[in-house]
Amino acid sequence: MLRWRPRNGNAHRAHLTRPYSLFFFLAALATGCGGNDTLRNPPLATSANEGVVVSVADGDTFDLEIAGKRDTVRLIRVDTPETKHPTKGIQCWGPEASDFTKSLLAVGTRVRLVRDAESRDRYGRLLAYVYLADTNVFVNRELVRLGFARPYPFEPNTTHKTTFADAAWEAQGARRGLWGAC
Template sequence: MTAPRLARSILLGSLLCGLSFSTASPSVAASCGSEIQGGGIVSAIIDARTLRLDDGRDVRLAGVEVVAGDANDHRPALAALIGRQVILRGDGDDPDRYGRQSAFVYLDPSARSIQSELLERGEALASGDIADKACAAELATAEAAARQARRGTWANSSIIKNVENPVDILTRVGQFTVVEGKVLSVRQAGGTIYVNFGRRWTRDFAATISRRMIPYFEAAGIAPVSLENRRVRVRGWVERRGGPRINVLRVGQIEVIGD
């Protein structure tokens, strides 16, 4: 599977709420999204990540999250899809425990995914849980463009939480969050690896990685121990276990920056 190529975009026309989604050359769709898993006409928007099709299926946008409590309700962005035919791509069409099908969503076989469009406009965050390297790279590139331009969500300077303020991170318990800072140490206790950003486990932020994940990190060229003294960005769901924690279930949740 080849890496995404830069492709020209054209407007599809004036859509609801004045928003539009773009199309691109077939090489983009070929690089991300796996097999076609059917499609349908969008009949409703359930929330900022979920569409309902005319056959009753609920489709969850794979690979993205929306910041809870954001003053911007991003449903209007998806409202532009109501009445449109969409194509679903993914590794399977099995529903999750809530009955939703997780998929990459396209307006056309040759289009960029809706996820990439939302990320590039700063209306979503990459979740970091996509295993396919080409798909993950496409989403990361789209998010980086919005971050650098400070578009949408990224216009808020507090969107990335600083490890030096663990109290601020704790305000995000139970919510998807991006945390950034320098790793102080990496330690293993039992079957868990602790990527520590401070000295006090009862107060400071840490990312936890199951020892079973080590082969996946090493295959990606990121041995957990190599994170010491490096600046790292971690994304995931904040928990409180002593201090704030994010449990890393996918390699893509950790990004080394500033080398």
């Protein structure tokens, strides 16, 4: 039978490291270091982060009323093809992306906003990850997963970077939406 022996000859220390390794692994698991849980348990709604959709401008921008005020929201980390851009015109799959967002975020829909490192972009739009208040559907992720948007780097807003990369990989592999049409 082969027995493991440390190279430095300190065999008596080998039996001490295993319990400590197990302890640190279990401690990391218990404290949540195993991954981001906001997909399954998004932050709870409060009056400061929940609003009602007023209108949808395009596939990744909409207006809502939040805390009695109207604001424009730009979905973080996603980019849908253009439908109203002054120089780019209407891009492939842009109208479909806009229509999908309009159906998902119909006027009157209650949404919950979760912010990241930066709260506004250079145009003054509120940057947010958006969840449907009633069902917890993660709107930003659904746009990418179903092929209506590409992941878009909004540094330093990187909380769900891996989530969107995985969703894009899934959409590309299945040739969904813009990945099959454009």
